[in-house]
Amino acid sequence: MGRSPCCSKEGLNKGAWTALEDKLLISYIKAYGEGKWRNLPKRAGLKRCGKSCRLRWLNYLRPDIKRGNISHDEEELIIRLHNLLGNRWSLIAGRLPGRTDNEIKNYWNTTLGKRAKAQASINEAPPSKSTQNILSTESGATEPSSSSQATKTKIEVIRTRATRYSSQVMVPLQPPATQDIDVTNLTLRQDPFELRDDQCCLTNDQEMGDAEMVDFGISELMKANDEEFEELFHEAMLKDWTANPGLSNNAATDLDSLAFLLGSDDWP
DNA sequence: AAAACCTCCAACCGCCCACTC
DNA sequence: GGAGTGGGCGGTTGGAGGTTT
Known part of the structure; x- marks a missing residue:
């Protein structure tokens, strides 16, 4: 039609x-x-x-639009959210008050995307601690890396197309065994991956068993206001996931495990 | 000074999903 | 259940302005 x-x-x-x-x-x-x-x-x-x-x-x-330079904090958040969500600009914009999806998309394409590519080319070389950085995500990032080192530090973007759900909350399925799983265009990883600033904490050696798992909460997040956002993540995701073996209790506070999100140089 | 090149970003486009009838 | 509509999304483009040669 x-x-x-x-x-x-x-x-x-x-x-x-x-x-x-x-x-x-x-x-x-x-x-x-x-x-x-x-x-x-x-x-x-x-x-x-x-x-x-x-x-x-x-x-x-719109009167609530914030124009002008994107601050360092905002940039960090964009990077983290992009690693989590991929090119789902509206979702990312939703976490940055006053910023529009178009603005963030443009910013990524003109600034961060280039940086990511540069970073990726550096990572082509034998990885060192300082180069084990993410910012890896443009659409090609779903391709499995040929380097096993790279796969350990690279966040895979789940998919690029946003999917909306109207009323259902996807609940985590029981995690399967520990190897990587490909579900159509979905690549899962073993790396811990989480957001700082109490935004969310996704996993620590945690596997997702199905595509639904990845979409968990997205619809709710799209509808959620700021307060609900944290609540949804923490109560629905973190709570459920911590019930699974393999998620360490201190995952959200383990800053070392977050270093890859900013580049290890940014961390003491 | 001006032509060539580059960067940025507002706007457009096509596709998709939810909803209604 | 299918067709049509409304709205939203991400990808891409084109032009204005800036920079380099």
């Missing part, structure tokens, strides 16, 4: 938005709120596609 275009493209403006268009969009949304994007341009008197209006609003005009 194809999908009809969101609007007729004939006679519509394209390209950069003018100040007047911005003003029209802002005043309309202030008056009537977001949503109904398809009808919005007509009602607001804009010669734009509804999608274009939505994008303009979400990425640029």
Whole structure:
């Protein structure tokens, strides 16, 4: 089943938005709120596609958008979340107040992605402690490394396409044996991998048994506000996982195990 | 000074999923 | 259950502005 275009493209403006268009969009949304994007341009008197209006609003005009340089802390968080989630920019953006998925995506593509590639090329050489860094994730990162050393330190991106679930929370399955498992495009690893800052703690020598495991909580996280985010991770994931043998109790506080997320040079 | 090249990012595009009828 | 719609997502592009030659 194809999908009809969101609007007729004939006679519509394209390209950069003018100040007047911005003003029209802002005043309309202030008056009537977001949503109904398809009808919005007509009602607001804009010669734009509804999608274009939505994008303009979400990425640029929204009052809560934080513009300007991405701080070091934000950058670290992006890197960690990218290692956890892959190119799921909206999810990553959701953890960075005021930042949009587009902005983060651009930042990654222009800055962090390049750094990651440079890092990866360094890692091609025999690995040393200082080069056992992640930042490894662009789409090709799911490929198993030929180097066994590399596989120990490299975070595999699960997949690049976000999947939404509306109402179900995927619960962890019993972890299988310890070898790596490939489930279609899913590669699992043995490495501990977790986030700092109490954001979450995924695993420590923990294996996931199924693709559902990877998607655990994603839908909930997409809906969650900041408080719920931590709650979901800690209560639903950490709690369940700690029930499994193999997850050490001090996983969340073992900073050494996190060093690979920042590069070991960043840690004492 | 200007041409060539590079970088950044706003915007577009096509695809997908959830929801409704 | 299938078709249609609304909304959201990630990938890609194009142009403006900056830098180098």
